[in-house]
Structures are given as C-alpha cells and as structure tokens.
Amino acid sequence: MKYDYLIVGAGPFGAVFAHEATKRNKKCLVIDKRDHVGGNIYTEQVEGINVHKYGAHIFHTNDKEVWEYVNRFATFNRYTNSPIANYKGEIYNLPFNMNTFYQLWGVTDPAEAAERIESQRLNCEEPKNLEEQALSLVGRDIYEKLIQGYTEKQWGRSCKELPAFIIKRLPVRFTWDNNYFNDQYQGIPVGGYTPIIEKLLEGSEVRLNIDYFEDKENFDHMATKTIYTGMLDEFYDFRFGALEYRTLQFDSEVLDKPNYQGNAVVNYTDQETPFTRIIEHKHFEFGTQPKTVVTREYSKEYEQGDEPYYPVNNQKNNTSYLSYKELADQETNVIFGGRLAEYKYYDMWQIVRNALDTARNELGEV
Structure with missing residues (x-):
C-alpha cells in the first residue's frame, strides 16, 4: 500500500x-x-x-x-500558571511583580519598587553575557536570588559563560499579578x-x-x-x-497525602538544590484525589540516547x-x-x- x-x-x-x-x-x-x-x-x-x-x-x-x-x-x-520560587526556604512569586518585590524588600508602592530596581541595575549598553544582561534588566537582588542559580542549573554553565540573548527581556510587572503568561x-x-x-x-x-x-x-x-x-x-x-541540546531527567513518586506543595510548579532557584523544580501534577486540574504525584526535574547535558529538549x-x-x-x-x-x-x-x-x-x-x- x-x-x-x-x-x-x-x-x-x-x-x-x-x-x-x-x-x-x-x-x-x-x-x-x-x-x-x-x-x-x-x-x-x-x-x-x-x-x-x-x-x-x-x-x-x-x-x-x-x-x-x-x-x-x-x-x-x-x-493559570502562577509558579512559586523557593530560594533556600524563602518563597517568592513569579513572574517578578509587586508580590515578589514585597517579599524581597517589604515595599508596597510600585514607584518605590521601580526605584529599588533602578538603583541596582548595571549600566551596560551592550551586555557581554547573561549575567550582565540580567543585572542590567533587574538588578542584583532579583538576579542573585531568582535567576542565577536556576539558570546555571538549567544550562550547566556559569551565567558569565552564557550568551546575553538567552534572556533578551525579563517580565517585570508593577502590579500584584502572579499570572506568568500575558496570553489571552x-x-x-x-x-x-x-x-x-x-x-x-x-x-x-x-x-x-x-x-x-x-x-x-x-x-x-x-x-x-x-x-x-x-x-x-x-x-x-x-x-x-x-547539534547540542540540554536534556531533562525526571524523578517521580506517588505520595500518600492529598497535597505536597500547594502549587503545580515550584522552582528551586539556589545552586545547592540539585533539581530545578518540583511539579505536583494534580494541581494542573484542581485534583482532589487522596494521593499526589510529584516530579523532581533535573537538567543535564544531552548525550546520545537521551531525549533532546532545549x-x-x-x-x-x-x-x-x-x-x-x-x-x-x-x-x-x-x-x-x-x-x-x-x-x-x-x-x-x-x-x-x-x-x-x-x-x-x-x-x-x-
């Protein structure tokens, strides 16, 4: 045929x-x-x-x-995707918004939050690497707690070795909106x-x-x-x-409890935690099952036989x-x-x- x-x-x-x-x-x-x-x-x-x-x-x-x-x-x-960032036990909302800035600095005034970021920004017209790009966009506090460790785990390289274009822009909102995407x-x-x-x-x-x-x-x-x-x-x-890729490894387990982390996605942004994030799948569909399934996600260099991702x-x-x-x-x-x-x-x-x-x-x- x-x-x-x-x-x-x-x-x-x-x-x-x-x-x-x-x-x-x-x-x-x-x-x-x-x-x-x-x-x-x-x-x-x-x-x-x-x-x-x-x-x-x-x-x-x-x-x-x-x-x-x-x-x-x-x-x-x-x-609605509203991930949480865990930095050494400190919890922050993503994407960067007024909730995040309050958690970082205790500010409630959008103008004050903008001033904080502006005072920390690296004045750099042409960033040479991802670190310079991030510092020029959002300043040191956000970079060190919420970007650097996660990014270096994800790519297996220092932010100083990564090209700036990987983060051409970073979403910064001066509203109390935890919706990660702007899509309708x-x-x-x-x-x-x-x-x-x-x-x-x-x-x-x-x-x-x-x-x-x-x-x-x-x-x-x-x-x-x-x-x-x-x-x-x-x-x-x-x-x-x-062609080179990054790949992912997944470590999943069933837990005999109805709720493990209270959110579908929690990113671990420090360098010491070996995985990048934990997914709790039931929260994608507002599940009420008596048990829960969580997956720890690890980023690694692609080798032949792996599934290529990024x-x-x-x-x-x-x-x-x-x-x-x-x-x-x-x-x-x-x-x-x-x-x-x-x-x-x-x-x-x-x-x-x-x-x-x-x-x-x-x-x-x-």
Missing part, C-alpha cells in the same frame, strides 16, 4: 498535520520510536492523576484560531494531552516502537512524501557535527544548523517541522500554528 504521507513523529506537529491531511482524504502512516503517541506532551494516569510525563506543559496563546482549534479536541480548564487564552486540557493527540491521529495508521533510521530507505519508499519531525542533524547522519542556540550550533537547513531546503519530497527539525524551542501553540500553516501550504484549504 502506498501512502500519501509518511509522518515521522507522533508529537503535536505530526499529529496536527496527519489530521489535516486525513481531512483531505490523504493516507498517512505515522511512526514513532517511543511506545506512545504525543511526544513530550504525553500524559499518563497515575492514581487518577494526569501526570505530565516529560515536564509541565501549559497551553497558552493569543492566537484565537489555534485556541479554537485545540478546543475541538478537548475541554480546557481555567488553569490559557488552560490545561481536562483529561490530559494524550486524548487530544489520539483524536488528531484518528484515520491515520500509527505504528509505535519504530526507529525510522533502522529502515529509512524502505519507509521513504512507502509514501509519496515524508513529514519529518525528528533531529535535523540525525537526518543527515551528523554531516556537519551533532537547543543550545549559540553561534557554533546556529552555524551548523544553517548548514543543515541549506540541505533541508533543497529536499523536494521531505517537509521538516517541529522543534527538533527546526532546532528551535517552540511553545505548544507555535507548533500547532506551524503545523496548520504547513498543512495549508502543502494541501490547500479544506
């Missing part, structure tokens, strides 16, 4: 494209090397709680069409993300535990075109060297990526999409938007 499209990767990009192609009566074969669909937004039930297996995923967007699109496949709740639409799908992907893939043939590269030539002959969402450097057999977009890697992209742009029967194929960290809404735009460009309007 000849398929119209071979889709490599059953994550959100591949699933949205498959759905759009199926609507247009195209035959799709979707393969994934994991034993489940959904990619990194996969959720599984543990003790009646939808656990975000690969880290917290909160859907947020200002794109009305994307929001309405995902709401066709699930009911989204009213979850925000929520978590009731029942988790996996059912959304399963609905998107209805009508496509799905094969799991399949490594595309173990039989690439055969798979390529099975379809007219390939939608590739995997690592771009791997597609070209690392011709220009391996591209290290420094000059060296970006130069290599452009060499790979030149090859990709010459392909006539392969379409590359998603964070790994484009070597770019995307929010979920951007993946949906890009997949919809790619489908329309390839297939036309319904």
